[in-house]
Amino acid sequence: MERRQRILVVDDEPQITRVLRVGLNGRGFDVRTAADGESALDTFSDWSPDLVVTDLSMPGDVDGIELCRRLRKRSQVPIIVLSVRDDERTKVAALDEGADDYVTKPFSMDELLARVRAALRRGPAPAVEPHGVLEAGVFRVDFEARAVSVRGEAVRLTPKEFELLAYLIRHAGKVLTHRTLLTAVWGGNYGEQVEYLRVFVGHIRKKIEPEPGTPRYLLTEPWTGYRFEPGE
Numbered sequence: 374m375e376r377r378q379r380i381l382v383v384d385d386e387p388q389i390t391r392v393l394r395v396g397l398n399g400r401g402f403d404v405r406t407a408a409d410g411e412s413a414l415d416t417f418s419d420w421s422p423d424l425v426v427t428d429l430s431m432p433g434d435v436d437g438i439e440l441c442r443r444l445r446k447r448s449q450v451p452i453i454v455l456s457v458r459d460d461e462r463t464k465v466a467a468l469d470e471g472a473d474d475y476v477t478k479p480f481s482m483d484e485l486l487a488r489v490r491a492a493l494r495r496g497p498a499p500a501v502e503p504h505g506v507l508e509a510g511v512f513r514v515d516f517e518a519r520a521v522s523v524r525g526e527a528v529r530l531t532p533k534e535f536e537l538l539a540y541l542i543r544h545a546g547k548v549l550t551h552r553t554l555l556t557a558v559w560g561g562n563y564g565e566q567v568e569y570l571r572v573f574v575g576h577i578r579k580k581i582e583p584e585p586g587t588p589r590y591l592l593t594e595p596w597t598g599y600r601f602e603p604g605e
Contacts, residue, residue, distance in 0.1 A: 377403040378493055379420065383413040383427040383440065384455070389478075393426065396482045397489070410435025414443060422450065424493055426485075429456040429467065438470050445471030449531050451492035455480065461568050468572040473533050474559075491560055509545050510603025512581075512590075514538075521581075528580050533558065537570075538577050541591065541601035550598040574599060 380402045382393045390406040397404045405420060407413035409431050417425070425444060429437030441452055454467045457478045464475045474488050507514045513522045519535050521528045521542075530538065536558045541549065551570055555563045563569065574593075578585040592600045 377401060378424070379403045379405070379422040380489070381413060381416055381420065381422040381425045382406045383408075383410065383425065383431070383437070385409060385428065385431045389428070389455075392482075393485075396486075400486060402489075409433045410437070410440040410443075413440055417444065417448075417450075424451045424453065424489060426453045426455055426489075429454060429458060429463065438466055441467060441470040441472050445531075451532070453485075453488055453492060455485070465568050465572055468569060469575075471531070473531070507539075507542060509542050512542055512603050514542055523581050530577070530580065534573055534577055534580075537573050538581070538591075541599065542603065545601045545603045548594050548598060548600045552598075554598060570599070 378401075380397055382390050382397070382404060383406070384390050384393075385408045387408075390408075394404045394406060405416055405422070407416050410427075411433055413425070413427065414435065416422075425440075427437045427440055431437060431440075435443070437454060437456065441454070444450060444452060451474075452472045453474045453476060454472045455476050455478060456463070456467075459477045467475055473492055476485055476488055505516055507516070511524045513525075514520075516539065519532070521530060521535065521538060537554065540554065540557050551567050552565075554570055555566055559566070559569065574591060575585075578588055578591055581590055582588050590602055590604060592602060594600055
């Protein structure tokens with residue numbers, strides 16, 4: 374029998390974990406829950422889930438932000454934050470520490486399932502060429518291996534960072550609007566989440582730019598979006 378995809382739900386509210394366990398189990402997922410960050414890390418090590426859904430405010434020393442930070446140090450597993458806090462600063466902090474998505478409570482199960490399916494999607498996003506190798510300037514993208522190198526040096530990217538950078542490289546030299554990039558990489562429901570782009574572009578620049586504070590390759594088009602220049 375094929376193994377069901379595993380989801381670890383981390384929340385200190387029993388009613389939330391109960392709703393998520395029932396809802397996700399009913400859609401064919403294998404679910405385990407944890408009430409705090411420390412126990413979540415233990416479960417993660419023992420069980421190796423395919424995706425983590427976590428609250429931000431939890432008891433103990435490991436809150437949701439710290440959990441994202443620690444998980445990202447050891448794994449590229451997709452992380453969805455589920456929180457009542459809807460301010461941009463909190464969203465950016467979560468994304469900056471490794472979260473792939475952010476859902477605000479209260480939420481609908483259909484919305485969460487759509488986010489889960491997107492995060493667990495196997496292979497490249499539809500916007501990314503599924504096969505072959507693309508060379509542009511000093512960059513080389515292997516779409517099948519989902520790998521990028523710059524001047525022959527491999528760049529370690531998260532799945533979403535790869536999708537975003539690969540899309541930019543495929544459209545090198547063109548100005549791509551915020552909405553175009555968000556829709557291509559995250560989907561149609563994310564067209565207004567400009568803070569996602571700011572965070573992920575910042576991460577990518579740290580990995581590919583000789584001087585991230587003075588970008589050479591990934592350029593900002595003020596009030597519009599971004600443009601990728603592949604170099605010589």
